Amino acid sequence: MxxxxxxxxxxxxxxxxxxxxxxxxxxxxxxxxxxxxxxxxxxxxxxxxxxxxxxxxxxxxxxxxxxxxxxxxxxGTEDRRQAMGMVFQQPLLLPWRTVRANVTLPRELTGGRLRTADTRRAEELLDTLRLGDFMNSYPRELSGGMQQRVGIARALMHDPRxxxxxxxxxxxxxxxxxxxxxxxxxxxxxxxxxxxxxxxxxxxxxxxxxxxxxxxxxxxxxxxxxxxxxxxxxxxxxxxxxxxxxxxxxxxxxxxxxxxxxxx
The missing domain is CATH 3.40.50.300 (P-loop containing nucleotide triphosphate hydrolases)
Incomplete structure (x- = not known):
């Protein structure tokens, strides 16, 4: 279709x-x-x-x-913002959190306690974006393109439509x-x-x-x-x-x- x-x-x-x-x-x-x-x-x-x-x-x-x-x-949601992910001009990563922790941040802010499934999804997204080897790195250790990939992974974390x-x-x-x-x-x-x-x-x-x-x-x-x-x-x-x-x-x-x- x-x-x-x-x-x-x-x-x-x-x-x-x-x-x-x-x-x-x-x-x-x-x-x-x-x-x-x-x-x-x-x-x-x-x-x-x-x-x-x-x-x-x-x-x-x-x-x-x-x-x-x-x-x-x-x-399909009462609050349309739940169906949306946003990627900004700058990745706006928190420098004191690892790459993985930056990606899981939206889940922590909205859902409280981080589940094993959340961590697994973050790792799958980072693998897809060729960042699997940098999950425990910090933003300052990444190039600009890599930082933007982290921003995209974060926006996709809750699987927005x-x-x-x-x-x-x-x-x-x-x-x-x-x-x-x-x-x-x-x-x-x-x-x-x-x-x-x-x-x-x-x-x-x-x-x-x-x-x-x-x-x-x-x-x-x-x-x-x-x-x-x-x-x-x-x-x-x-x-x-x-x-x-x-x-x-x-x-x-x-x-x-x-x-x-x-x-x-």
Missing amino acids: GHQDTPPIIELDQVDKRYRARGRPDVVALRDVTLSVRDGEFISLVGPSGCGKSTLLKLVNGLEPHTDGTMRFRT ILLMDEPFGALDAMTRDQMSLELLQIWERDRKTVLFVTHSISESVLLSDRVVVMSSRPGRIVSVVDVDLPRPRRLSDINTEKFGAHVDEIRRLLDSEHELATT
């Missing part, structure tokens, strides 16, 4: 987000955002800096309230970033979680996604949604194909056109 046949797990209908400050005009971060995300779909958000991509993730995760519009979730990723590879060098993208695709192919992925890299968005949401300058709104017509599983060599280049060019044209409108 394709994504087009599955019901939406996230629905945003004309969602606005305004920040209010005393004595100053409201700051409109998002305006009239309408988007349906189907269960198991990989969606990337691209757009200029400050356009509200990260804010949109916060609204979905419940970290920020939306101002206007409607948000609907079909996560939805994975929210806020430019998780932005601080990594190009080679490490490519490798992390491939590892993320492998995890997604295996588990088919719903992913909302923020990135500034057009190529990265095309390589990873089923659809790419192109956003405008602030106030952020959806300019277009591009369907990525590339077979899966994806490989880095796909970047060199004509169809891949056509998708990249289409998204770049949309961003360039929006930039010209914003500056005129």
